[in-house]
Structures are given as structure tokens and as C-alpha cells.
Amino acid sequence: MSNNLPNQPLSGVRVVDFSRVLSGPYCTALLADMGAEVIKIESPAGDDYRHVAPFKNGESALFTQVNRGKKSVVVDLLTSEGQKAVRHLVTTADVVVENFRPGVAARLGIGWDELSVLNPSLVFLSISGFGQTGPWANKAAYDVIIQGLCGLMSVTGQPDGPPTLVGEAVADVVAGLFGAWALITALFERERKGGRNAAGRYIDLAMFDSMLSLMVTSTTSSLFTEETPVRVGNRHPLSAPFGCYAALDGYFSLAVLNNKLFSKLCKVIDAESLLNDDRFITDSSRNQYESILRDHIEKWSRLRHVVDIISIFESEGVPCGPLLDVVQALSSEQVKSRNMLVPLEDHRLSPQCLVRQPAIFGGLSQVRLKHAPRLGEHTHEFIS
Incomplete structure (x- = not known):
């Protein structure tokens, strides 16, 4: 053929x-x-x-x-x-x-x-x-x-x-x-x-x-809990802090999924007192009080440029990234190298x-x- x-x-x-x-x-x-x-x-x-x-x-x-x-x-x-x-x-x-x-x-x-x-x-x-x-x-x-x-x-x-x-x-x-x-x-x-x-x-x-x-997250959550998933904006529906946050000159994303990463995050943003707060002991509890965590993060991040925030978080091993538009993504060094x-x-x-x-x-x-x-x-x- x-x-x-x-x-x-x-x-x-x-x-x-x-x-x-x-x-x-x-x-x-x-x-x-x-x-x-x-x-x-x-x-x-x-x-x-x-x-x-x-x-x-x-x-x-x-x-x-x-x-x-x-x-x-x-x-x-x-x-x-x-x-x-x-x-x-x-x-x-x-x-x-x-x-x-x-x-x-x-x-x-x-x-x-x-x-x-x-x-x-x-x-x-x-x-x-x-x-x-x-x-x-x-x-x-x-x-x-x-x-x-x-x-x-x-x-x-x-x-x-x-x-x-x-x-x-x-x-x-x-x-x-x-x-x-x-x-x-x-x-x-x-x-x-x-x-x-x-x-x-x-x-x-x-x-x-x-x-x-x-739709793995939404359907599985619904089938296991019999609850209806709802819109949560630029954040993960089940974990926190896990989503997009405001900086001085744009937005960035964070992915904090366990206690070790949460501890690193709190250290970076000078909020280590949160580690002793019962509301933030587990991923599930942090998700319940996501808005409070967001306030703490953005109080720190809104004073800094995205490029500096990414540099600080990456140096501490906290998963993060800038929000790029399509042109920026297509012209990135990662796209070129791959x-x-x-x-x-x-x-x-x-x-x-x-x-x-x-x-x-x-x-x-x-x-x-x-x-x-x-x-x-x-x-x-x-x-x-």
C-alpha cells in the first residue's frame, strides 16, 4: 500500500x-x-x-x-x-x-x-x-x-x-x-x-x-459525594492554595498540594503563623478557607513583579508559573527546545x-x- x-x-x-x-x-x-x-x-x-x-x-x-x-x-x-x-x-x-x-x-x-x-x-x-x-x-x-x-x-x-x-x-x-x-x-x-x-x-x-x-475531577467528585460541582474561578475546586493569583504587574499560578509545600509557601510569604492555625492543617481544610489564604498570598504578591515572584518560589521548590498568552507560549524557549x-x-x-x-x-x-x-x-x- x-x-x-x-x-x-x-x-x-x-x-x-x-x-x-x-x-x-x-x-x-x-x-x-x-x-x-x-x-x-x-x-x-x-x-x-x-x-x-x-x-x-x-x-x-x-x-x-x-x-x-x-x-x-x-x-x-x-x-x-x-x-x-x-x-x-x-x-x-x-x-x-x-x-x-x-x-x-x-x-x-x-x-x-x-x-x-x-x-x-x-x-x-x-x-x-x-x-x-x-x-x-x-x-x-x-x-x-x-x-x-x-x-x-x-x-x-x-x-x-x-x-x-x-x-x-x-x-x-x-x-x-x-x-x-x-x-x-x-x-x-x-x-x-x-x-x-x-x-x-x-x-x-x-x-x-x-x-x-x-472531566475527571468534576465527574469523580460528583459521583463520590453526590454533590453538584460549582464554579470556583481561577482555583482548583478541591485543593488550596492551588490556582491563579494577582501580582503587581500580572498574574501567576501556584500548585500547593501537600503540607510540605504549604510550609514552604508560608515561609516565603512571611506567614508561618498559618502553620499553627487549625483551619489550614489539611488540604481539605485549606480548601474550605481558600479565600483567607488568598488574602495572605496576594497581600505579599501584589507588591512584587511576576518575574520576581516566580524566581523566589522556584528557589524554594514551590511549584509556580507565569500566565502567558498564546503568542508568548508559542515563542517560549520550551517550545523551541522541544x-x-x-x-x-x-x-x-x-x-x-x-x-x-x-x-x-x-x-x-x-x-x-x-x-x-x-x-x-x-x-x-x-x-x-
Whole structure:
């Protein structure tokens, strides 16, 4: 089987990708990064993300980021000819990914029941908002809707403010991550059972379910205590002092999770009398009186610059950090040393970098990221 990166872990794996916008494309971008040949099936109008700003030289930044390294094949799935073409292509594939609403793939003739007959070893992933079953299965699913329904917004924001949307399309991205994990798991299972001579597997993945799985602190706390988690602002809901605090010229974060660290903190801020106060003996009690601790910390920190606060705390072994904006984070020495920004091989956008997938595989050199395809760029390679 052909592939772009013959020495990568997923070289030889062919993915037929019917997904669009974010959750599915992010999933398959991760596979492409590792050498899988991802064949993106697009309608004549193309993926909606091709038309979403911001743009550079006419190319969408978002489309470029989540469709790097793929091949674009234009097929009209509403025609019998289009369905015949993709069914033939699927017979050569290891993986199919789709993120239509439940039932749409079947109506287009590309559902699991139809394609698994043609290719019994196929691993098939369906990503949807709420899964293929349940009373919400056919609800419209966008990130803001999922964030609201899973409870994430209810625990995000200031206590006296409204529920707050997380500043990233986290539900889509998390579903993409879990999708890639599920596909690799199923491919590993198939490989152990005989590779392409073994039976494949169908995977039903919901954005809603993915978010509940992500929300470890909130869901576990609720299940164990039968209490409803609430918004606590820029602090940890269960520990203290553990959150963001004000300085003379900005904000910084602290993570004090045990008595040893609390003792060091009190020494730094000249508040060692707190160590003999029964209200602050345990992490749980400190959380109960978090506002009092905050007053003590900020009485000290508001007189000092962030850079000086970080220096003092780090010298004493107290976990802390400044609050950076996105530009500062991307330009940090840490990002540079980890080579997180990888050059994109695309003459349309050169010079341009993208954020790479985060795992570093020992003995495997970091490759340059392949360009996102032009609409229909590879149609003639696969469709006669």
C-alpha cells in the first residue's frame, strides 16, 4: 500500500476519511503525522473548513492545521457513480472515519453495514455528537452545545458570574484524540489476530461521552459525594492554595498540594503563623478557607513583579508559573527546545510552521509536515 512516510509507525495503513470540519479531521491528521495514508473524501464544494478564516494567501489556517499530510479526492456521494468509486477504494483500506449525524453514512451507502461486507477486516470509526444511540442521538452537535450539556461550562468561570465557554473547541479536539486512540487500539487488536485476514471492528464514539471521560475531577467528585460541582474561578475546586493569583504587574499560578509545600509557601510569604492555625492543617481544610489564604498570598504578591515572584518560589521548590498568552507560549524557549513548531512543506504558505502532535518517539526523527491538499488534488490518483 502506498504512503507518504515509509519509515513511520503507521506506514502501510490506508485511511479513507469521510469526515469534515474538526473532530474527524483532527483524528485523521494525527494518523497522517505517523505515516498513515489518509485519503480525504470531499464533496465538490469541499470541506466547510476550507472556507473558514483566518486565511493566509487564500488558504484557511484551520483547514491547513487539521488536514496536513492528507490526499484530497472529490466524489459526489449523492450519485451512484460516486458511491461505486468510494466502495472500491474502501476495499483497499484499513480504516474508515466518518462524522456525519447518525444514519447519514448509511443513507449515502458508506455505513458500517455496507462497507464491512466489502472489506471484513475494516476498522470503522463513527464520530458524532452524542453517539449512535440514546435520546440525544439526533441532536445537532457543536462544541458550544456539548460544553453546555456535559457540565463543563457549569464549572468554568467565576462563582458569581455566568457559566463560561472554554476558550478552545475542546469537545471536537478531545473526540479526535479519543478517536485516534480507539483506531490504534482496534488496529493493534486486528494485527494480533491475523492482520487483514482478521475481522475488523466498528467504533461508536460520541463527543459528549468523550467530554465526560475528560472531566475527571468534576465527574469523580460528583459521583463520590453526590454533590453538584460549582464554579470556583481561577482555583482548583478541591485543593488550596492551588490556582491563579494577582501580582503587581500580572498574574501567576501556584500548585500547593501537600503540607510540605504549604510550609514552604508560608515561609516565603512571611506567614508561618498559618502553620499553627487549625483551619489550614489539611488540604481539605485549606480548601474550605481558600479565600483567607488568598488574602495572605496576594497581600505579599501584589507588591512584587511576576518575574520576581516566580524566581523566589522556584528557589524554594514551590511549584509556580507565569500566565502567558498564546503568542508568548508559542515563542517560549520550551517550545523551541522541544521543536513543537514544525515547518510546513507548502509553497503556498512558505515559510509557515504548525504545532506538531506532542509525542516524541525514540529513534524516530521529527519530519516536516506535509501540506494540506488542494480540493481534489489526488482525485485522479484513486478515481478512474
